[in-house]
Amino acid sequence: MARVADRQPEAEVLEPSPLPITVEQYHQMADLGMFRGKRVQLINGYMIRMPAMKDPHFAALVNLNQRFQQALGGVAVIAQQSPIRVANSQSEPEPDFALVRREDYEGKVFVSSQLFLVVEISDATLKLDQSEKLAIYASEGIPEYWIVNLRDNLLEVYTDPEGSGYLTRHTLKPGQSAAPKTFPNVQIEWW
Secondary structure, three states, X not given: OOXXXXXXXXXXXXXXXXXXXXXXXXXXXXXXXXXXXXXXXXXXXXXXXXXXXXXXXHHHHHHHHXXXXXXXXXXXXEEEOOOEEOOOOOOEOOOOEEEEEHHHOOOOOEEHHHEEEEEEEEOOXXXXXXXXXXXXXXXXXXXXXXXXXXXXXXXXXXXXXXXXXXXXXXXXXOOOEEOOOOOOOOOEEOO
16 A cells, blocks of 8 residues: 555646737837747736738728828828837737827837827737727727727727726717817818
8 A cells, every 4th residue: 555655646637728918028029039020919917819901991091091091191200100108018919000199209109008099900800809909908008099900891990998998989980080089179080
């Protein structure tokens, strides 16, 4: 009969799971060239590989950029697919557009507290943009978040952040225009 001391402990079986990382680790990996040729974003501690941009996404990006520049170029700095710094040390999203009042721009990477509008153009990433990114932007207090929903051909406008969500959601169809809350007299024809 085996004594208790002679028994070997059973090995714990570990299931494969992603290992969360911080923004600092994410930047170190980028500095080492680990993302060359890849489009990735850090969302809630996990690197998300972004799909290749297809024609509808690219067309919407170009179209909306022209409209933002024409309507807001004199009063806002408009960053396209650039990282934004958020208080959440586990995320560094790169929205398709981030807008800051020109007088609030400090010549550095945007900080979430400076932003008055963030826009995502969504086709393959629609669920991510409607859930995790929405929660990040709302919890950071970004006053307005637009999703150009290419799947349903709608513009989703979220305003009034509270906690990890927005209190107000409006949808607009093609032919309708939207006005950022910060500049209510400026109409943007989104499509």
